[in-house]
């Protein structure tokens with residue numbers, strides 16, 4: 150048995166890959182991943198062989214990586230952002246029995262890099278919500294939205310809109326508006342990649358056209374406010390200990 154690293158490569162730019170993740174990639178004989186993620190680390194891969202495929206190729210990709218590791222290779226299976234969150238770490242464990250030579254290496258998930266671009270919107274309890282209905286029916290997503298409203302959570306919305314699925318984001322933001330008012334929203338497209346766009350707005354002024362599948366929307370809670378163009382959710386230090 151060789152070794153399988155499941156590596157989160159962060160949002161895009163290489164200086165946001167952890168040292169452990171970078172070392173794993175550089176020490177691997179073979180790199181496997183979704184096409185777009187392989188492109189993001191192209192210059193790190195050099196001449197190493199790669200295996201890449203597209204969406205819905207996840208099972209084939211993981212099986213390929215596991216088989217190559219079983220045959221003695223050192224393999225990095227790369228995932229965008231973190232290697233677990235809406236990514237492949239759990240599928241790896243589901244598809245094999247011998248965990249000894251598997252190492253999960255975390256990465257900076259999009260919510261964290263997006264938050265840093267916007268200011269400090271997630272200093273309080275946070276929900277990460279995906280609007281993709283490929284693996285989770287929208288009926289369940291709507292129940293989760295109700296729970297977010299009850300808890301007044303800051304929410305990072307992943308997979309907010311695709312070509313086939315362009316209505317859910319509006320439904321979710323309207324629910325937030327009805328239950329909690331005109332919350333502040335931060336939109337970051339292509340975070341830490343080429344053509345990055347950062348925009349801060351309110352639910353009633355929300356620009357749905359700039360949102361795509363390479364975007365995360367962070368919606369603040371009822372305490373989130375704007376200061377000099379930055380989105381801030383107070384942790385509560387000043388309220389409790391400030392003079």
Ligand SMILES: C[S@@+](CC[C@H](N)C(=O)[O-])C[C@H]1O[C@@H](n2cnc3c(N)ncnc32)[C@H](O)[C@@H]1O
Nearest residue numbers: 160229230231258259307308340362363364365
């Ligand atoms: C399948 S999920 C993968 C999440 C990834 N494992 C992570 O931890 O960031 C893909 C979604 O993550 C978000 N995303 C990932 N990287 C992003 C980036 N660099 N900029 C904006 N959104 C990103 C988008 O909402 C996208 O639709």
